[in-house]
Amino acid sequence: MSFGRLGARGGGPSRNIAAVTKYAFIDGGFVDAMVRRTSEYFATDLSLNKIDYRAIAGGHQRTFYYDALPAKKDKESDEDYELRVRKKREQFELVNRTPFMHVREGLTRGQNKTLRQKGVDILLAIDVFKHATSGHMSEAHIMTKDLDFFPLFEALRDTPVAVHLHCYPAETSNELMALADVVVPVNPFKVLQWMHHQSRDSYVEWNISIGDVNPQKLFIVGNCEGLDFYIYQDDGMPFFGRAMAYNPSSLMRSNHWEHIVDDFEARVGKRVYLDQSAKR
Numbered sequence: 001m002s003f004g005r006l007g008a009r010g011g012g013p014s015r016n017i018a019a020v021t022k023y024a025f026i027d028g029g030f031v032d033a034m035v036r037r038t039s040e041y042f043a044t045d046l047s048l049n050k051i052d053y054r055a056i057a058g059g060h061q062r063t064f065y066y067d068a069l070p071a072k073k074d075k076e077s078d079e080d081y082e083l084r085v086r087k088k089r090e091q092f093e094l095v096n097r098t099p100f101m102h103v104r105e106g107l108t109r110g111q112n113k114t115l116r117q118k119g120v121d122i123l124l125a126i127d128v129f130k131h132a133t134s135g136h137m138s139e140a141h142i143m144t145k146d147l148d149f150f151p152l153f154e155a156l157r158d159t160p161v162a163v164h165l166h167c168y169p170a171e172t173s174n175e176l177m178a179l180a181d182v183v184v185p186v187n188p189f190k191v192l193q194w195m196h197h198q199s200r201d202s203y204v205e206w207n208i209s210i211g212d213v214n215p216q217k218l219f220i221v222g223n224c225e226g227l228d229f230y231i232y233q234d235d236g237m238p239f240f241g242r243a244m245a246y247n248p249s250s251l252m253r254s255n256h257w258e259h260i261v262d263d264f265e266a267r268v269g270k271r272v273y274l275d276q277s278a279k280r
Contacts, residue, residue, distance in 0.1 A: 023137040024142075024143065025066065026063065028120070031051070035191060042188060055193060062100055065095045066104045068106035068120050070088055104124070132159045139163075142163065144167060145173075162182070163180050168186055189266035203259050206250065217233050223245075228244040228245075239253070
């Protein structure tokens, strides 16, 4: 199988996109954690909203979803435990019904969550490396924030496979992100996209005419693919963001500057690198 072509054509580097084969490997624990994180981030109840797994699997030839049935907690009643197991099985069924998406189920052992999660992680790592070395894929899209995958990412650098790390940059170690060829942000706004949530566009206002605002104070400086990303705040006014990499003639406005950054990253699928002094 061809891994595509890297080289100069038409005066610049390019890849033979037609030859790219993309496999996705999803850490189910990360997805569940991001749904909880999104509920906290927006202070909203998402318990009735289901993920459209097509939004995760789309664009990949195969998507593998790694998870395990929950272990019983200390002092948890049998009824509560069976309810959690039933919900997890329903989730697995939704994943398996999604075209080109498959659950890879780990073992549940005892009551130790760490032991259970480690078994799932090993299964994911073995599958990724197996497909990378057998020539099945040219791009590995791995969704996680777990630093335990550091050895896997190091090993993948010795293969021709391009590694795309889908993670929440604000909560992922720089060491893991540095090993990836591409970092694709997965943040609360991305989770709302997966859920087709009705409030998706209510947190950040886009395409504000520069004539309507007068941002005087530069609050945070960053960049996206080498181009400037600015956030301003006037006294007593909301935050305003300007992304030169996207549309320098328009602004984004929100009461929370973190919302501006995360919404931009979710829309364009690219990471914004902020000044180290910025606190997220």
